[in-house]
Each structure stands twice: as C-alpha cells, then as structure tokens.
Amino acid sequence: MKKKTLAKVYEPAEVEKEWLERWIRDGLFTAETDSQRPAFSMVIPPPNITGSLHLGHALNNTLQDIMARYKRMRGYNVLWVPGVDHAGIATQNVVERQLKEEGTTRQELGRERFIERVWRWKEESGGTIVNQLKRLGASCDWTRLRFTMDEGLSRAVKEVFVRLYKEGLIYRADYIINWCPRCRTALSDLEVEHEHRDSFLWYMEYHLADSSGSVTVATTRPETMLGDVAVAVNPEDKRYRHLVGKTLTLPLAGREIPVIADPSVDKEFGTGAVKITPAHDFNDFEVARRHGLEPLRVMDAEARMNENARGFEGLPRFEAREKVVEELKKEGLLKKEERYSVLIGVCYRCRTVVEPTLSKQWFVKVGPLAGPAIEAVEAGRIRFIPKNWERTYFEWMRNIRDWCISRQIWWGHRIPAWHCTGCGHITVSATDPERCEGCGRSGISQDPDVLDTWFSSALWPFSTLGWPDRTVEQELFYPTSALFTSFDIIFFWVARMIMMGLKFKGDVPFADVYIHALIRDAEGQKMSKSRGNVIDPLVMIEKYGTDALRFTLTALAAQGRDIKLAEERIEGYRNFANKLWNLARFTLMNTEGARTGDVGPRDYTTVDKWIITRLSRCTKEVSGAIENYQFDVAAKAVYTFLWHELCDWYVELIKPDLRGEKGEDRKRAASGVLVTVLKDTLKLLHPFMPFITEEIYSYLPSTDTYIMRSSFPEPRGEYPAEAQKTESVMDVIRAVRNIKTEMNIPPGTELDCVCFTRDASAAEALKEGRDHLKNLARIGALTVTEGGERPAQAAFAVARGKDGGPAIEVFVPLKGHVDIDSEIKRLTKELEKTGRDLSSVEKKLSNDRFLERAPRDVVEKERQKLNAILDKKAKIEASIKRIRGIGE
C-alpha cells in the first residue's frame, strides 16, 4: 500500500508506464501449463508487421483484454496468445520502397539477400505494433509472442500444404486468376476490391469471313479483342440463330473465330452478342472451356500487350485500348461509343486495376473443407455473436470458389514443391528433398512462389500452440474459447481458420466468434489516411490516457453497429477517469482510522444498505453483460453507478458521518463502507480501465498485491426496503431543490419543509433522513405527518419514486419568498403533464376489451396508476387553489 496524497488531477502517463512494467515483470499475463484451474484462451488477430496501432486494433484488443482480465479475476487460467503477421505483399512493398530510395531493386539484390534484408527490417521496425499493444494494456502472454514466419509456424505451414496436396486438396493448374500488374502477383478473389468508374461501352463490328454479313459486339475492354477466340450469342436469340457456327474475321488481328451459342449470354445487354476472351475474363474463360476453345493470352506480367497482339506489342493495356479504338474507327468498324459506368477490380494493396489473367497457379480445393465448416456453425459448435453474421458466413461458404494460394513474390512461406528439370514431376515435401521422387534425379528446383499470407493465418489457432507437435498448450487451450474480430475478415480469416482447424485438429478452432464494430469518424466516414480523418489512438493515449480511450471505445461498442467516434467522447470519459480519481482522493482523506477489513451488514445504516443494494445490482449487471459480450452495457452500468449513485448521492449523504458528526463508531463504519464499495467498484472497472484502478487500489488497504489478481466482486446482498426508504429521501430532496430553482430562490436559502405521507415506512425514512434533507436540500425545520392542515403560502410538489414508491406531499412554506405567479405557472405546468398521463390511463381503463383481455396484473397496475394520478392531480389542484387564495 502506497502512502502519499493523490494529486488533484489524474496524470496517466507515469502511472501507466509503471504498472505495465510491474505486471509483466511479475508474470501476471503469463498462462500456466500446470494449473488445475479452468482454461480460457484466445488468439489475437495478428496485426501486420508493417502496421501501426489504429483504432480498429485498439478496439479489438481492448475488448479482448476486458474478457481476459475478467476471466482471470473469475479464476480462470487465461492464455491470450499475441502475435504478428508477416503480411507478404505489404511488407515486400515497404522494403522495396526502401531499396528504390537507395537506387536499387530486389531483382538486383537477388532473392536471398532480399529476404535477409526483409528480416533485418523486421528486427529493426517490426516491434512497433507489439509495443503499442502493450501500451494499450493488452494483457497478452508476451512470453509466447509468435510470428507467422517463425520456424515453428513455418513447419506447420509446410505440414498442412503437404497433407492437403497428398489428399488432392491442393492442386496446380492453368486457370484464370486476378493478376496485379504492379505487384506482379496473383491475388485471391478476396484481395480484389470493386469500384465503379466512368467509362464507355464500345460497339465493334466483326465481319463474317465470307463477307455475307457482320455481328456487332459491345465491350468495356476493346484492347482484349486481340485475344478473342469467339463471339457468343444466346441459343434462344432468334436474331443470331442463323449465324451460329459461322466464322468471323477478327478485325486488326485477321484471325478467324467462330460464332458460338452459350446460355450465359444475356440477350438484353448490348447487342446480345459478346466477344469471348478467355485469357483475360473470368466469364469468357468458362465459356471457352465449355466449348473447347483455346485461350490466347495477349498481355504480359505488367499488363503490356505481348507478342500475340501483333502491331500492339509492348503497349500498356490502356494505351492499347486507345489505339484499338482508333484503328477500328479508321476501318469504320466502331459503331458506337456509349457512356457507361463499369465495375472494375483493383488490388487491395496498391489500387492498381487488376488484370484477369490465365496462368499456372496453386489452388486449394475448398469444397470438401467447406462442408464440415458449415456444419460446425449449423450445429452450434461455433457461435457467432451477434448471430446474424452466421448468415453472411453461410452465404459465402456455400458459394465458395477454389482459393488461389500462390503469390509471385519473395517474402512469405515458399511453396514446398520441387520441379524436376528431367521428368517434370513435382515433388511436394515438408523437408527439402535431394532428388526427384519421380525419376530419382537430382536436377530439381523449388517452386519460386510463396503462399498467400492468409494461408498461414488460417492455421493460427493451433500453429501458435505448437502444432504439428503434441504440446500441453494444445491439450489445455485448444479449442480456444473466443475469437474477437471485425466483420471485414470473416471470409479472409475466420472461415479459413474454421476449415483448417476442423481438418487438422479435428475440432473447431474456437467456440465463440464475437464480431465487433468498425470505427468511423464523427460523420460516419471510414477513417483513412487519404481522407485525413484518422484519429490516432496513440495521440489520444498521450492526451487523455489509455484508460479513457479504452473506456470510450468500449462504451460505444454496441453490438451490430459501427462506432462513430469524435474526440469529445474521449474527453468525456477522461473526465470520468478523473471523477474516479477524485472519489479515491476523497475516500483516502477519510480513511484514517477506518475499519480495516470488510464491514458487514451489522454496520449498515439505511443509506449504506441502499448503496450496497445498488452496488449488488451493478455487479450482477456487469458480469452478466461481459459474459454476453455486451461490453457497452457493462461499461455504462459501472459509469452510472460510480458517478450518479456513489458520487452524487452516497458520498454526499455520508459526509456528515465521515466528519464524525454521528460519533466515532459511525465515522469508522462509514469510511469502512465507503472503502468497501470503492474497492468493489474498482474491481468491476478494472477490466475496462486497468491502469487507474490498479493505481488507486495500491493506495487502499487491501489483501491482494494487485487488483489484477483479485477476485471479481460477488453481489453483497440487496435490501429493497431500506433502498426504497433512501429513494424516498432522495425524492424529497429533489422536490425541494426543484422548487427552489424554479422559484428563483438561491439554493442556500433555508426554508422549512412539511411532508405528508400515509406510508409509515416513508414517514420513518424522512424522520431518519432529517439531516440528509437539511444538508442536501438546505432546509430548516422538517415536519412529517400523515396529513392535516396544509401550510398556507407554500410551494407544493408530489414526490414519488420512479418505481412507484409511496406518495409524499412536499410543502415548502414561502413566507417572504412568495412569488405567486411563478408558483402558479410551475404548478399549472405540472398539472398539464399529469393531465396527459391521466388521459392515456383513462383511455385504457374505459376500454372493455382491455379489461377483458389484458392480463390481470396489467389491469391492476393501470388501476393503481390511475389512482395515483388522480391523487396527484387533486393535490396539485388544491395547491393552486390555495395559492390563488393567498393572492386574493
């Protein structure tokens, strides 16, 4: 327990640094492998090694950390595995950019030296994101930090590749894929993003070889016509039926191509005749395949026209497009140019327009893997939260296409396949082979391609636990308990992990998938550097503290909705942290001579029982909400309890006790209760705001060294009767305050107060609470009776708790402060409100069908409501009458 007085304002910087070091030093984040306690495990969605912490990371890891800390406090042996992704294309781009500045290229450097160079870069700059995550307070087991290019993980990748290949689930084939001409690599379908762009639809005329006529085709990509192998029409299309089977002369190229009939052609679009370029269009590829037509590739790796495009060779594709259009125009074959919005695919990394290209690539045959993955979710062995994401998952899984996994880059897991120069056989092996397994010759060379980065990510939940070896970690922690991620990588990552987990571990990789929000700016725009609307979490941490940032993200993270974040929100929760800080400061100022150890029910006053009741409710709500992944609900529950119940009311109510006005015993008990409540509250808050809670806890008389190691609070019991009594007192205080404000009476003015109530308990509460009324409503004499002569010249209000507590008539005699007009105005307003309530209830109760069909308790409730309203209305009316009487 530290001993120093707290500063007036909470200063996070030093505090955060200190606790982070101590937590790690004392191994508080480290999972045990010899524990009997129940296990709870998660794997972090590995951020890119090139990355820097953004708000998405901050939210994702804050939520995981809340769960991890909560589960630890609940007694679980928690393993949260951290790690970083090697991010093939992104990382290679970073290093290539460096090389460019140095005036060289990776090709000049050579593969081996380039890879060395990337590793060096990783050692120097790759730790950034890890340190940023630590700074966020992420209680990952940092002793188990993994990297997707680690030796162990690389072994897992090879093992998986080999086994899938042997089973025929990985194959190599000539197929049309998405090609990025800038990155000069193949991309998977998911790595292509779609954009609308303004362009044209060009109508080009192809003549029949026998000059007996022509066909006009419409296209958005004229340059690919050089690779056309056919023109297709719908077999149902009467306009073209007579042409099917005839031969056309392809303009500019002079080749002869057939007219074919294929049902995929839309009669309504364009001219109803479409050119078929199988080497550069997905649909055309399929059509050509159905018709046994040989594709013709007309572009090279950088999307320049190749030797098959005679006359255009060497031209970049878009220049070729202009030239093709121009030449067709010259020959009078361009019939029309029509403005058209095209949907194009761009590389998710560099935004270059992707070129669909026929090439030899490696694929995963996904169908057989998808089946069990769908079944696991259907059967509820994996649960998506919120549930509606399951639909999205199914939708994609049921329409999945084979996954292109080879990338023509250097940084990544090299494909464990060796080509024989002699017999052409491919040897696939987890260990580097000496010779071809087909012919036994030694002339073999490894496939130059590397694997899609997501291939290794797909193995993450078990590769990080030591697979393919048998390890204790897998025994204890697989399947993991929960995965936290955002919806944009359900396909990239979540689905693939499920497939691989089921395939290689025979079990799902996680039980729950919690899909959290995406963060946008205050206007709802996605944050991006180009928009300049990025809020940097690190800057926010500097400015407001980590806890404030964490709490903000959490409080805004309602399920199924994006977060719109404005800096003011963070400021608001920084204020909350400061509120807590000052509560602690106040508590410590009053703990001298406090009872050590927990105080118990015997010590509780009515007011104590109220705050204990509220605390118990809050405790239940917080743990229930966290268990259900409703982190925002949990955060708001503590927020309201701490600020608006504990600080606004309880502390104010017991201040006299703490000053010793009720004797030494009560003083010590009161401060004991305060400490107890504060401690529980800190524990409730610790998963959300780890630093400030740990700091404050260290000043309190505690049995645990760390709040992080303490147990999550259990409810301390509820006292409904006492809670109601306190609420009554609070209601009267509010009524008096309201009267003073609305009557323009300075709050400090001492006025007497007369209360009428027939409820014995409420009457007792008010008598007991006399001092509270004096202190918090600043009243003079208090009279409490069942009823009787109503005070003349008095302002009036009916105090009644929200949950239908007993009615209390509150009179504040205004001798010397009478402002008849404003009181009448105030009461009239109140009367109008009551009248509105009345008519809605009366309407219900006068409806026979309501009386017949509504449940009895509902009807009874309405009757009581009616009585209460009528009662209140009568009282206000009487009061108005009396006041008028004064004026006359």
Added chain:
RNA sequence: GGGCGGAUAGCUCAGUUGGGAGAGCGCAGCCCUUACAAGGCUGAGGUCACAGGUUCGAUCCCUGUUCCGCCUACCA
C-alpha cells in the same frame, strides 16, 4: 442481381420475453457547497421515417414504401 443493417431529443446512440419514451454530449439557468469547474444543482427538448396489418394495446411483431449505409456478384 443477391444479402445484411440502419432511420428514436440539436448530435451520437440505448431501449432482449409488445403494457407509463432513456443515456451521454450539446444547450439554458443557477452555484467557486474544503474529493473533483475535467465539478455540482435544476431544466428545456421526441406524432419513435411513412403507409397498412396482427393485437385489448405496437418504438418493439408482420407486409409494403421512401431514404441512407455496408457486404457480395463473371451483364460483356
């Protein structure tokens, strides 16, 4: 084209078995009451997008419409 989500106070959003509309911020007035002005007290503000339907009763359930997002897709 298919799918998903949203429309509630000036702004951002809660509202989970259909039964008297809530919070935070902002705004207005008052208050330096020795934990906190990064504070306290009080208050104003809403035909719950629109039209139907189910029901005794709908912000909530169903249908349709409008507007706004997002995901997905081989109409060239």
